[in-house]
Amino acid sequence: MGYKCTRCKQKVEVDYEYTGIRCPYCGHRILVKERPTTIKRIKAD
Ligand SMILES: [Zn+2]
Secondary structure, three states: OEEEEOOOOOEEEOOOOOOOOOOOOOOOOOEEEOOOOOOOOOOOO
């Protein structure tokens, strides 16, 4: 599962979710889940 730190913008790989997850680079505790890159945009044309 890929996460991204909202402060330093570093990608953080987390194998499992647990309480107290934090960025290993800056110690920030707010990480956002990165969506898989398989998102397809549907054009209506
Ligand atoms: Zn960070």
